[in-house]
Amino acid sequence: MNREAQAAVLLLTGVALLHAGLSDLYLRYVKAGLQPLLLAAGAVLVAAALATVWYELRGPRRRTGQGPGDKPGDKQEDTHDAHDAGHAHPHPHPHHEPKVAWLLVLPVLALVLVAPPALGxxxxxxxxxxxxxxxxxxxxxxxxxxxxxxxxxxxxxxxxxxxxxxxxxxxxxxxxxxxxxxxxxxxxxxxxxxxxxxxxxxxxxxxxxxxxxxxxxxxxxxxxxxxxxxxxxxxxxxxxxxxxxxxxxxxxxxxxxxx
Structure with missing residues (x-):
């Protein structure tokens, strides 16, 4: 699961907590007095997801060293150096996370789509x-x-x-x-x-x-x-x-x- 997928899971979890906290759904899980903490936790998760996406979008620019005002030719020498270094040191194989990690999304979707009844x-x-x-x-x-x-x-x-x-x-x-x-x-x-x-x-x-x-x-x-x-x-x-x-x-x- 890459960073974008992790951000998606964080965002879904945060939105689910906010959805529960802003409705009566949260009363099936916690006491009424815990609503502010639940809303705060949801807001933190949403903020963390957005920060992760922002960090990933800035990642390619940092890796190439190209700023907003730089021209493509400004970094030509650095590009050749990186190319030569690539021949000397082959790129490692990318690491693939197990797809089973996506099962983390299921409890979140269940919270939003299927509200369980209160204990009876x-x-x-x-x-x-x-x-x-x-x-x-x-x-x-x-x-x-x-x-x-x-x-x-x-x-x-x-x-x-x-x-x-x-x-x-x-x-x-x-x-x-x-x-x-x-x-x-x-x-x-x-x-x-x-x-x-x-x-x-x-x-x-x-x-x-x-x-x-x-x-x-x-x-x-x-x-x-x-x-x-x-x-x-x-x-x-x-x-x-x-x-x-x-x-x-x-x-x-x-x-x-x-x-």
């Missing part, structure tokens, strides 16, 4: 629930029902035993995953940094649960805290429950992860 029930079923311990339990804002993050509800239900949730109706949004025993979970993947470290937070559903639930379908559920709790069979992690009073299907949000 398949990953959640094979990964144990993870309920991060909150630093504290500040008073909840007014409102009924109160819209909460899934991880916030799970943290209060597990580590505060629902005391701060008592008497409150809450609304949660997540996708459906089904436990090995058939228990329906409202699930949300939580990120520390990117999708590679995503862990599911699962909340069991009881009460007025829709009779037919399809894995990966997104639901908005409203209900109240219940002390019922189970253990995730994957890692024995705690799974709190929500007593559902109302549920309705919704579209997948632009930001599918929490964190």
């Amino acid at each position: 029930s398949y990953s959640a079923a094979r990964t144990g629930t993870s309920v991060p311990r909150p630093f504290g339990f500040p008073a909840l804002p007014a409102g009924d029902p109160l819209r909460m993050a899934t991880v916030d509800y799970a943290g209060r239900a597990v580590y505060d035993r629902g005391r701060s949730l008592s008497g409150r109706q809450v609304t949660l949004t997540g996708f459906v995953s089904i436990g090995r025993d058939g228990t329906p979970y409202l699930t949300r993947m939580v990120l520390n940094c990117c999708a590679a470290d995503a862990r599911p937070v699962k909340i069991g559903l009881t009460g007025q649960v829709p009779p037919v639930l399809r894995p990966d379908a997104w639901l908005e559920v409203t209900g109240t805290y219940t002390p019922r709790r189970a253990e995730d069979p994957v890692n024995d992690g705690p799974v709190p429950f929500l007593d559902v009073s109302r549920a309705r299907p919704v579209r997948e949000p632009a930001e599918p992860y929490e964190g």
Whole structure:
């Protein structure tokens, strides 16, 4: 792969990063707070590609030593010297890079042309629930029902035993995953940094649960805290429950992860 090809790969990668960072696509890979770094990385790659092309275009002029104002005859003596040196020292054979290097372009094209879905029930079923311990339990804002993050509800239900949730109706949004025993979970993947470290937070559903639930379908559920709790069979992690009073299907949000 020559310099021009390397510049093309750099340019494609940079454009792909800028495309993802300027749309909602990047939210399927990293946290929202990393958008500025993603855009900066894309801009650096594009600049590096353009600099490589500029360097290569100037290369022949430097090798011949001919400047913009020079005439072809000005360097005749140098040309003869180079010719004589060429007879004394034969030119080495050019080095051909393996064509397999072009496979580096495939992930870039996949990022632009085929946007993969966010992690869903398949990953959640094979990964144990993870309920991060909150630093504290500040008073909840007014409102009924109160819209909460899934991880916030799970943290209060597990580590505060629902005391701060008592008497409150809450609304949660997540996708459906089904436990090995058939228990329906409202699930949300939580990120520390990117999708590679995503862990599911699962909340069991009881009460007025829709009779037919399809894995990966997104639901908005409203209900109240219940002390019922189970253990995730994957890692024995705690799974709190929500007593559902109302549920309705919704579209997948632009930001599918929490964190």
